Amino acid sequence: MASLGELERVFMDRLWAAGAPVTAAALRDELADRGLALTTVHTVLGRLEQKGFVEHDDARPRGFRARATREEHTAQLMHEVLGQAGDRQAALARFVGSVSAGEASLLRRLLGGASPDPLPDDADRAG
Numbered sequence: 001m002a003s004l005g006e007l008e009r010v011f012m013d014r015l016w017a018a019g020a021p022v023t024a025a026a027l028r029d030e031l032a033d034r035g036l037a038l039t040t041v042h043t044v045l046g047r048l049e050q051k052g053f054v055e056h057d058d059a060r061p062r063g064f065r066a067r068a069t070r071e072e073h074t075a076q077l078m079h080e081v082l083g084q085a086g087d088r089q090a091a092l093a094r095f096v097g098s099v100s101a102g103e104a105s106l107l108r109r110l111l112g113g114a115s116p117d118p119l120p121d122d123a124d125r126a127g
Helices: 005-020 024-030 036-050 069-083 088-098 103-112
Strands: 053-057 063-066
Touching: 005 036, 005 053, 005 063, 005 069, 024 036, 036 053, 036 063, 053 069, 069 088
Parallel strands: none
Antiparallel strands: 053 063
16 A cells, blocks of 8 residues: 655545535635635545546546545554564454553454444544
């Protein structure tokens, strides 16, 4: 999976938060504090599209949206990193050893086939 640059991450954060297609002009306006030209916004969206992170509709003006949810993206990254580990078992053991008790409990429930109960906001998060 292609990596995201800092500005691309900012764009993806906005697209994930939007929940609906966003035009380049609206994205530029949301990021007005960065002073981005509309052409820059289009360039970044085009790169995100080439990398497979973003798709657009056929409306005029075009609406852009993320191809996957933030959670799907995170899971893909985790899977990719695990696939690059020389010793998958050691990598998994290190990861499991670093999570909080609440996250470990959630992992047990998920591995047992139970539906996920969300963790409390920022509670039981590994640091």
